[in-house]
Amino acid sequence: MPRLSPLDPAKLDPATAALFNQLLQDYGPYANMLSAFAPRPPALKHFFSYLVQSREDGLISPRHLEIALLTASKAHACHYCVTLHTPKLAAHGISQEAIDRLLEPEVPGLDEKDLVVRDYAVLVTLTPSQVSDAFYNRLQTFFNEEQIVELTIRIALCSFFKRFNEALEVPHEDVVALELDHGPASSAA
Numbered sequence: 001m002p003r004l005s006p007l008d009p010a011k012l013d014p015a016t017a018a019l020f021n022q023l024l025q026d027y028g029p030y031a032n033m034l035s036a037f038a039p040r041p042p043a044l045k046h047f048f049s050y051l052v053q054s055r056e057d058g059l060i061s062p063r064h065l066e067i068a069l070l071t072a073s074k075a076h077a078c079h080y081c082v083t084l085h086t087p088k089l090a091a092h093g094i095s096q097e098a099i100d101r102l103l104e105p106e107v108p109g110l111d112e113k114d115l116v117v118r119d120y121a122v123l124v125t126l127t128p129s130q131v132s133d134a135f136y137n138r139l140q141t142f143f144n145e146e147q148i149v150e151l152t153i154r155i156a157l158c159s160f161f162k163r164f165n166e167a168l169e170v171p172h173e174d175v176v177a178l179e180l181d182h183g184p185a186s187s188a189a
Helices: 014-026 031-037 041-057 062-075 079-090 096-100 112-126 133-140 145-168 176-182
Strands: none
Touching: 014 031, 014 041, 031 041, 031 145, 041 145, 062 079, 062 112, 062 145, 079 096, 079 145, 112 133, 112 145
């Protein structure tokens, strides 16, 4: 059961209400998540505006971003995010078998770049101090510094969102299929 009071849009100040509605359009139909941030308008603005900008910048391909996000979500067992990102990764041509085995050493259908992203997501999520120079050099064969910073931010945010969602019992969104068919967002949260 959610711990936060249901959002009453009429009680939002006009600027926050406008931001909330704009984010529903630009970020995607994630009313539960956005509502949870609405009591703190600066967080709503900055977190989600960054995620919208990140998608627009397109520094990381949607496929690799979803590999990173689902891997991080599975690594720390975030039900909300696993539910959200599983169909999104499938939409990028990853088989259900590969998705189910994403944390295993051998994953069918993933190439070397996919596996570097997956391995980096596990390291950043579970043991960031163990990102070795050798591994970082492997990462640099596929990504420049700006992309590595972006990838690291997005992976680290998964841990933040897990803690936020679980502490406040934010209900997961049942809108991913709708978003994949109609919406602009393809790499939320």
